Amino acid sequence: MLTACLLGALLCQVWSSAERHHDKEELRPRALRPWRSQGTGLVRVKRDWIIPPIRVLENSKQVPEDLVQIKSDKIFTGEVIYMLEGPGVDQEPKNLFEIDDKTGVIRSKRPLDREKHNSFTLKAFALSPSGERLENPTTIEIRVLDQNDNRPAFTQSQFVGAVPEFSVPGTSVMSVSATDADDPMTENAALSYSIIGQESIPANAVTKTMFGINNETGAIYTRDVGLDREVVKSFRLKLQVADMGGMGLTREGLAIINISDINNHAPLKGAFFYFEIKDYEIGRVNVTDRDDRGTGNWEAKYLISNDPGGNFAIATDPATNQGVLFVVKPLDYEAHFEYVLTLTVENVNALSHKAPNLPVSTATVAVTVVNENEAPHFREDPIQIVVPESVVPGTLLKSNIAFDPDNSDLRYEIGRDPERWLDIDRDTGDIRAKRTFNMRSPHVKKHIYTAVVKVTDGGGVSTTATVVITLKETNDFAPQLFPLSGSVCRGAERTRSGLVVTAVDEDLPPHASPFHFEMSDYLSVNWTVVQVNDTHAVLQPLVELEAGEYAVTVRVSDSGSPTLSAYAQVNVTVCLCDSFGDCKSEAGAVLGSSVGISFIALIIIMASIALLLLLLLLAVAVTTCGRRHHMKKGEGLLVGESEDDIRDNVINYDEQGGGEEDEVRLHFPRGKQPLRKDAPHNLPSPTYPRRPPADPTDIEDYINDGLEAADHDPNVPPYDTALIYDYEGEGSLAGSLSSIASGSSDGDQDYDYLNDWGPRFQKLANMFDPR
Secondary structure, eight states: OOOEEOOTSSEEEESSSOSSSOOOOOOOOOOOOOOOOOBBBBOOOOOBBOOEEHHHHHTOOOSSEEEEEEOOOOOOSSSOOEESSSSSBBSSOSSSSSTTTTTTTTEOOOOOOOOSSSSSEEEEEEEEESBEEEEOEEEEEEEEESSOOOOEEEESSSSEEEEEEEEOOEEEEEEEEEEEEEEETSGGGGGEEEEEEEEETTSSOOOOOOOOTTTOEEEEEEOSSOOOOOOEEEEEEEEESSSSSGOOEEEEEEEEEEOOOOOOOOOEEEEEEEEOOOEEEEEEEEEESSSOOTSTTEEEEEEEOOOOOOOOEEEEEEOOOOOEEEOOOOOOOTTOOOOEEEEEESSSSSSOOTOOOOOOOEEEEEEOOOOOOOOOOEESEEEEEEEEETTTTTTTEOOEEOOTTOOOEEOOOOEETOOOEEOOOTOOOOOSSOOOTTTTOOOOTTTTTEEEEEEETTSOEEEEEEEEOOOEOOOOOOEEOSEEEEEEEETOOTTTEEEEEEOOOOOOOOOSSOOEEEEEEEOTTTEEEOOOSSSSSEEEEOOOOOSSSHHHHHEEEEESSSSOEEEEEEEEEEEEEEESSSSEOOHHHHHHHHHHHOHHHHHHHHHHHHHHHHHHHHHHHHHHHHHHOOOOOTTTTTTOGGGGOOOOOOOOOOOOSSSOOOOOOOOOOOTTTOSSSOOOOOOHHHOOOOOOOTTTHHHHHHHHHHHHHHHHHHTSSSSGGGGOOOOOOSSSSSOOOOTTTTOOOOOOOOGGGGGGGOOGGGHHHHHHOOO
């Protein structure tokens, strides 16, 4: 095994950690190299050795310094290499120790500091040149011995404490403390405290030693009497702490000891004060107190002993300690113009038993009320008014709303009334409704409407108050039935078939729903109404009805007070229904079942046909009206502005002259018959009135009668189809009338100039267009 030799001795000292034999062999020194040669093998010693700790003094100046040498006790023929590892060698803090790999000498490389590292535990190895471990590692412990190289230090730069004035000797004040970085198990860290100086504030107020200190614990205490805060405010103590029990290194410190106040002085004040009330604060009273300013021993507390009405109060100004007297209730000059108050004063903290026994300090205060013009007062603010929304204009809502303490005349006015619902009497202040209220106004919130009234006295002083009007809902509107038309399926079960109706009411609850639906027996004998819930009912037939339109009268009532009702006529269509419950015509039902045309498609087709017929009738009506407009009464048919404007007219005459049965027709050359573009051809001619005109002026009446007959003819559209004459060929026995009132011959007629006569003749131009 490895052994360690303390350098400087002739022999290495080794110690056995255990005996294998029970003869308790004494430990004895062995040779420096305890191995012997036995051939080439290694012989182990029968003992395990413990190396005692190696002690090294810190801050040693002899560096490097040899500490110990290790050797292997094995017998071998080769070379041995020694190696060292652990803190201080290859671990932090590094490079404090090293070992000679040939000789095994361990030495320190730098001075050691016990306050940083007080011990080191290293491991030593014996290796062959090839790196083979020859021995188990040996533990070497190095302990650093302490030196008194650190001064003690106070834990605070300045200690502050306090002691009440007039404290007795031995009263504990405070404790101070210090520390020392040296080994606490040695005298190097044994501390001793002392007071080396005392200074009073104010300076030289006290010259005798007033405080002492325990040299072991650092507790400071009083040593003498005479601590009066009115004389001395505080002390500055100069402290010292030393190690080695007071004989070593020293350090100085400072302690401040304040003398705290006790309430040994009662507050004092004057005997009489006189004030006039002009504001909220009446006045102030002064006191003196010799106790410490700003503490409870100095702060005064004032009391009023004779104010039965509680009109006044007094408070303490924390900055000046004055008593501030003020009014807490309105004072009436006319009722009481002067008050005499008695004030007492004491400290916030109770008076110390060490204070002299003096009576409580009192003072008398006389308060005179100064008369001023006071503002008018409303009897209530806000002014509460509850009124129904349907109040009648002119109704009195509120009266006697304000008064003036000085009994002056008042003037009233409305300050704010966004809906202009209110009116106020300028002299009496009576508030009346100017118009009916509306609950649905945006200025009404949760049934409450607010306004502002203003009152001014004779001196010009005014005040305002809020008017809060709570509106009560009234039953102003009768409910209205909805819907007023619908359909009911024919043939369905009466309990399942019906028209659902409801009602709407402009009133708010409770004057709206629930609604009650009913019908009079004498108005609708075949129908009944069944209430479903508070807002809906079902209109149902009592018997099987034929398909068609029915007018059913229903009465609906609300729940208001008083109850309002309204009658409504509901137009109900009883019809055949499809599988979806929708009405369909019988023709639509047949088509839908045979060719698959849906009800909606049938409706679209029928609507298209009706629209086309309507357009056709409208065109005919416009044409007819245009023709009638150009006929002037008493001038005959189609008489123009000049004789040249007269054209051949297509007129059907039944009789001509006395008893002749000839039919006179307008003659057109063959192939030149004008065609009408706005009427169908080959329609059967209706029967029109035929009578001989008495004179030429009767022609207009005759034509108008024909037009009226044509308009009421159900077989043709309402335009002058009856007045169209076809070409009948030549050779008529009656001759030709083509030359009547015409400047042209029977030849070709050019009617293009009709297009230049304006829109009134456009229809006539289209009729005679040969193309």
